[in-house]
Ligand code: PHE
């Protein structure tokens with residue numbers, strides 16, 4: 070293919086790509102969502118299915134996304150179209166990218182609301198108003214926040230502006246340095262929190278909850294959530310990694326890079342779970358408490374530990390940064406597309422998309438108050454956007470990307486980018502052609518037709 074670089078620019082090095090992609094992957098999905106869905110789905114068996122999905126479906130699909138983006142060096146829609154054309158197929162494959170962009174818009178609109186919760190908790194930790202609270206009080210404080218749309222709107226707006234500003238600034242100098250410092254810091258603080266969790270007396274129970282595989286608790290719905298989350302947490306199925314891949318230099322090994330990103334993301338999720346569940350059990354809280362799990366358990370923990378206020382402030386700042394680097398990546402594919410398609414300035418594209426997602430976000434934050442009556446299939450807007458994106462749209466996007474990479478793209482083009490040892494290439498190819506699409510199809514089928 071003729072494009073040596075994307076018109077958007079490229080990453081300075083392989084490390085910058087790893088940092089940016091890890092910044093996208095590691096986010097609220099790891100620290101907020103993973104623990105609470107593990108709690109809701111009974112623990113161990115869910116974690117095992119999740120790990121299997123990461124390894125057998127997520128990592129291979131991530132390799133496909135990176136190579137498609139890097140080969141075409143364009144936004145996801147055009148990248149899919151160009152790579153299809155090169156292999157003698159139709160440019161219509163670009164449609165997968167369109168569905169991905171819609172997923173990005175819907176995800177951003179609830180993600181930004183949760184990002185806003187995190188910003189609010191930085192303030193709460195700073196003022197020290199939750200020092201020494203009981204879990205009941207922490208639960209009512211979280212409930213009161215949800216019921217207060219004006220406060221939520223302020224934080225959601227701030228989080229949206231932060232994200233739009235970085236995307237508008239382009240292939241991001243600022244965020245690169247931020248990621249370089251903040252990601253290791255986040256990890257260190259997670260380890261400190263884990264250390265604290267080990268002293269609470271709930272550690273064994275937390276560990277067992279996560280790693281005792283009781284398959285009688287596994288339902289098709291739990292398997293769907295595990296599969297969907299493996300896409301969500303690795304930022305797959307919607308073009309983010311494809312867009313980031315289009316800015317990647319040619320000399321970097323895709324296989325090793327993707328393993329590093331997937332490994333880091335998984336590590337952060339598991340450590341987050343091991344830090345949070347012991348706190349839950351030692352305070353007699355409910356692991357199935359849902360989206361409030363982190364916001365209720367952490368203030369209680371920080372309220373009890375030495376230097377808890379300091380660690381609490383730092384921790385929520387780092388979660389905010391992790392959420393921020395992911396939020397940017399939700400917007401980037403669509404912004405790149407708008408620039409390349411409409412020939413408009415990055416600033417214009419970012420602001421236009423920004424206003425759209427910000428407005429949709431208002432419907433999400435209102436789900437807990439003035440819009441609580443508006444439901445889709447029995448779910449409020451916030452839950453509905455979360456459900457259809459993570460559990461349906463991302464897995465479907467992933468199936469199509471896999472089928473595309475496995476059946477449409479000529480092996481020699483794929484291997485030209487991936488440069489895998491031939492046995493590994495065969496495995497990857499089987500995963501694209503069969504394992505990944507079949508796994509997703511089975512789970513979606515049983516979701517729609519529950520077994521009696
Ligand atoms: N991977 C991010 C997280 O775990 C969320 C995300 C999904 C970001 C899809 C980009 C694309 O929080």
Ligand code: NA
Nearest residue numbers: 094095098302
């Ligand atoms: Na993640």
